[in-house]
Structures are given as C-alpha cells and as structure tokens.
Amino acid sequence: MKNITLFLLMVLGYTVVGFAQDAEKVKGDRNLTIKQTYVDDFKKIVVGENFKVELFYNKKPSVEIETDDNLHEYINIQIIDSILTLTTTKEIRAKKLNIKINYSDSFSDIEVNDNGEVRSLTSLELNNASLKTTGASRAYLNIKTDNFKFISTDKAKVKLNITAVNVTVEISDNTKMDALINATEVKMDLYQRTSADVEGLIDNLILRTDNNAQFNGKNFTSKTCNVIAEMASNIYLEVIDNITIEASGSSQVYLYGNPKITINKFTDTVKLQKKEK
Numbered sequence: 001m002k003n004i005t006l007f008l009l010m011v012l013g014y015t016v017v018g019f020a021q022d023a024e025k026v027k028g029d030r031n032l033t034i035k036q037t038y039v040d041d042f043k044k045i046v047v048g049e050n051f052k053v054e055l056f057y058n059k060k061p062s063v064e065i066e067t068d069d070n071l072h073e074y075i076n077i078q079i080i081d082s083i084l085t086l087t088t089t090k091e092i093r094a095k096k097l098n099i100k101i102n103y104s105d106s107f108s109d110i111e112v113n114d115n116g117e118v119r120s121l122t123s124l125e126l127n128n129a130s131l132k133t134t135g136a137s138r139a140y141l142n143i144k145t146d147n148f149k150f151i152s153t154d155k156a157k158v159k160l161n162i163t164a165v166n167v168t169v170e171i172s173d174n175t176k177m178d179a180l181i182n183a184t185e186v187k188m189d190l191y192q193r194t195s196a197d198v199e200g201l202i203d204n205l206i207l208r209t210d211n212n213a214q215f216n217g218k219n220f221t222s223k224t225c226n227v228i229a230e231m232a233s234n235i236y237l238e239v240i241d242n243i244t245i246e247a248s249g250s251s252q253v254y255l256y257g258n259p260k261i262t263i264n265k266f267t268d269t270v271k272l273q274k275k276e277k
Contacts (some may be wrong), residue, residue: 013244028068028094034073036064044109047116048137051086051099055120055141058102065099082106100150112137112156123161133158133175152177171196181220190215190233209233209251218256218277229253236275245272 005045010262042152045169047053063086069124071094076087086099102123111132112118129145133156142161149168152158160179167183172191181200188206190196191215198220209215210230218236221263229235229251237243239257246265247253253272255261266272 016241017207018083020174023061023093025093026074030095032066032096033069033072034064034066036062037051037077039084040079041104041106042079042083042084043083043106044111045101045103045107045210046083046113047117047118048112048114049088050115051085052085052097052117053099053101053119055118056100056102056122056123057104057124059104060102061104063100064100064102067094067096071097085149087263110139110141112139123163129164131160142164148183150177157274158235169196186222188215205239207235207237209235218254218275221257225259227253247272 023104030273037140041061051084055190059125065072065075074088074090074092076089078085083239084101096159108126109127109130110118112133114136115136117138120142123142126143126145129143131141132148133139134150134154136155138156139158144163146164148162148164152171153173154172158175158177159178160182162179162183164183165185167181167186169188171177173193175194175225177196179196179198181198183201184203186202186205188196190209191201191211193212196212197216200220202222207215207225208228210233212231213233214237218238221238221240223241225237225239227235227237227243227245231249231251233251235252236254239259240257241259242262243252243255244262244264245253247270248265248267250269253268254275255272256277
C-alpha cells in the first residue's frame with residue numbers, strides 16, 4: 001500500500017512540475033508590432049538564448065524589436081558597465097522575432113553564446129574590434145577596423161569579411177570559420193577539431209595548428225609565413241616569398257606558390273607537398 005501511495009505521489013509531482021513548466025511558456029498573439037527603445041552608449045553587446053540580431057550604425061543607439069505584441073514585456077534590455085544584454089524573463093513562442101541594434105561610435109566588442117546569432121548587412125567600421133563566440137552560436141559579420149581579435153569555442157559557426165591592420169584568431173573545439181581577410185599581420189591558433197577556410201591577401205601569417213585542426217588557405221595569399229603544425233593537423237597555404245615550417249606528428253602541409261622554404265622541425269610521419277592551382 002505504501003508503495004502504491006508513493007508511486008501516486010511521484011506521478012502527481014511530475015504532473016504538477018510539467019504543468020508549471022508549460023505555464024511559464026508565453027505564446028505570441030500573432031499581432032506583430034515594432035517597439036524601439038533608445039539606450040545609453042554601449043561598448044559591447046552580449047547576444048544569447050535564441051536571439052537573432054542585426055547590427056546597424058546610428059549616432060543615437062537603440063534597440064528595435066519586432067515581435068508579437070504581447071511578448072515585448074518579456075524581453076529585457078539592460079546596459080551595465082557599457083555592456084548591452086538581451087534576455088527573456090519567460091520562455092516565449094513568437095510568430096516572428098526580429099531584433100535590430102543601432103550602435104554608435106563607442107561600440108567595439110561582440111559576444112555571442114548559446115544559440116544566439118549576430119549579423120551585419122553593411123560593414124561595421126570600428127576603431128578596434130573583438131568577437132567571441134561560444135555554444136552553438138553564429139556570427140555573419142563584415143568588419144573594417146585597425147585591430148581585430150576573434151576567439152571561439154564549442155560548435156560556433158562564423159562567416160567573416162575582415163579588413164584590418166592586425167588580426168588575431170584563436171579557435172578551438174568544433175568551431176567552423178569561413179573568412180575573407182585583407183590585412184597586414186595575421187596570427188592564427190587552431191586547436192582540436194576546428195575548421196577554417198580563409199581567403200584574402202596579407203603580408204605576414206603566423207599559423208599554429210594542433211590536434212585535428214583543418215586550415216584551408218590555398219587562396220589566402222601571404223608574402224611570408226611561419227607555420228607550426230602539430231599532431232594530425234592538415235594545412236593548405238599559398239606563400240609568395242618565404243615560409244618557415246615546424247611540423248610534427250602526422251601533420252600534412254600542402255604548399256602553393258614558390259617561396260623560399262626553411263624547415264626548422266620535421267619529425268615523425270609529417271608530410272610536405274607542393275601543389276599547383
């Protein structure tokens with residue numbers, strides 16, 4: 001009898017919890033409205049949850065949200081220490097949810113996490129810029145800046161069009177990056193199972209790959225290059241003048257162009273192969 005009573009209490013408890021969770025979800029009324037909120041200047045944005053955000057320049061910063069009329073009250077816009085964040089106070093189900101963020105001259109840093117997405121249809125012209133992506137986030141950005149720094153982990157997917165003087169990239173885990181980069185100096189570190197497909201023209205490339213990282217730069221033309229390839233990484237490069245190579249493990253380096261080649265380390269079962277387009 002005690003076992004039956006305990007079982008019934010457990011079933012009842014799960015039912016109440018399930019009902020409470022469903023009650024927390026707010027369904028949109030399908031009456032779409034646009035609400036624009038003017039905000040103070042901010043230097044950084046953090047986009048997470050399932051938000052999809054488009055960025056636009058405007059001297060007067062604001063957040064413009066298009067969604068079901070009854071859902072606006074559950075979307076919180078907050079600026080603390082020059083960081084703009086968007087959060088929901090309840091789980092919502094929207095017919096449509098479009099968010100536009102208008103940034104001003106002080107803006108420079110972007111962070112995307114969870115299932116968030118950030119994109120720019122026009123070029124973001126920033127003094128210095130940084131991008132950080134984690135989780136299953138996505139970023140599709142055109143950026144023109146002096147110095148650009150990109151850090152990514154987890155399963156983020158990123159497409160970038162970067163014009164800069166100096167570019168620094170550090171990606172790991174299962175990050176996938178497609179990029180067009182035109183710059184003077186580029187430094188890239190790729191770890192774990194990252195995949196990077198890069199095109200563009202630069203003066204100098206410093207590249208380090210580790211574990212099972214994949215780097216396709218056969219259309220990423222550099223005048224000089226210093227590459228360190230470790231473990232089982234695969235690298236495709238196009239270099240014009242000089243390349244210095246340190247390779248170990250079962251790494252494979254495929255080289256386009258006819259540069260002077262200096263090998264400082266070449267151990268284990270590494271492979272270096274010349275390629276023609």
